[in-house]
Amino acid sequence: MTLKSFSGVALAALAVTFLSAASAQANDISKCVLSGEKGSVAITPVNEGAITVETALPNPAWWNGDTPDQIADGYEYCLAANIAHRAGFDKVNLVVSSFPALIANANQNKDLAMATISITDERKKVLSFSAPYFSSDIGVMVKAGTKVDAETVKTFRIGVLQGTTGAKFVSERIKPAEEKVYAENPAMFAALMAGQIDAAITDTAIILGQAAKSNGALTVAAQYQTGEFYGAIYPKESPNKEAMDKIIDDMRADGTLAKLASTYLADSWGADPTKVPYLKP
Structure with missing residues (x-):
């Protein structure tokens, strides 16, 4: 997928109409609206019965709240919630660290880390990234x-x-x-x-x-x-990379990522990122 086409999904498609009411599931994880079939993809989590996510706070709109106890929605949190749902779980565990520690990937007791992390060639030499989910x-x-x-x-x-x-x-x-x-x-x-x-x-x-x-x-x-694009970081030699990548790709195809952007980013920002003028360095 080209940068132009992916950006169209992540940014220009903020106003895309989400899935029909028939395809959307009831809210089961905090305030996140869940989509897709529960348990449709098999994942073996590091902690039984939940997806464990490492992040860095604060990061408003992506994680709405300053502490794990406060967070109930946001783009990345609800992305994690939808991964958990499609893997058959009803819970997301949060682990908070600093951004430098998160990038060091020292904590292996997680299923993935998300903190608006850009995928780069240099980082890919030492880190295992998910499929991209935002430009x-x-x-x-x-x-x-x-x-x-x-x-x-x-x-x-x-x-x-x-x-x-x-x-x-x-x-x-x-x-x-x-x-x-x-x-x-x-x-x-x-x-x-x-x-x-x-x-x-x-x-x-x-x-x-x-x-x-x-x-x-x-x-x-x-x-x-x-x-560049945002992606999640997987722990070393994660057995779930292929399954989680499939979930992210499916969420891009079925409109879930566009809906998350429309719900949690556009309103919170109060501005269209595509209208911010570009400079050349």
């Missing part, structure tokens, strides 16, 4: 009223998140006047609000949600095209 570009979030174009960005003090593809893109392609690395998104966003940096650059999908919560103080003024 990934990086955006430039600034205080409202800040002028942003391809040249002014290079004069900014830019904040990036440690271990991300966005951080590498900024260092190698944008080459700003100053770059500050943060271990967690909240610290980077706080630095932007405090005037310690001029822009925060990370996944457009993440900062649109943050800007939407800022009461107009922050805006996503531009973005860069990366040609």
Whole structure:
């Protein structure tokens, strides 16, 4: 599938009508609406009776809540819930870690890890990724009223998140006047609000949600095209890769991924990501 066609599923198809009421299942896992046939794909989970997912918080719209006890929906959470449902389970267990620890894949007591993780050739050398489920570009979030174009960005003090593809893109392609690395998104966003940096650059999908919560103080003024996609990370030598990949591919084909995007991303962002102007580095 080409980038154009996949992006059409993940972004432009946000308004696609979901499955008919007859095909949608009752809500069995938190607030997630489930689809597809329960138990249609066989998976052997690391913890009996549930799918165990590692993630990094906070990540609004993708995981709605700041702690595992608070999370009941969101794009990635409900993606996990639908995987669990189609595997015949009624529960999703959450394990929270930092993004750098998650990328290190040290925790093998999980079925998959999801935290808006971009699939890259470099990461694929050491990590086992799922089928892609969302296209990934990086955006430039600034205080409202800040002028942003391809040249002014290079004069900014830019904040990036440690271990991300966005951080590498900024260092190698944008080459700003100053770059500050943060271990967690909240610290980077706080630095932007405090005037310690001029822009925060990370996944457009993440900062649109943050800007939407800022009461107009922050805006996503531009973005860069990366040609990358989000995928889950499997534990080493996972016996479930083929089965879980099939579930994700099936959810793309039957409209479930489009419905998740429409339900949890478009409304939360308050903006169409395809309308954010693109810059060339």
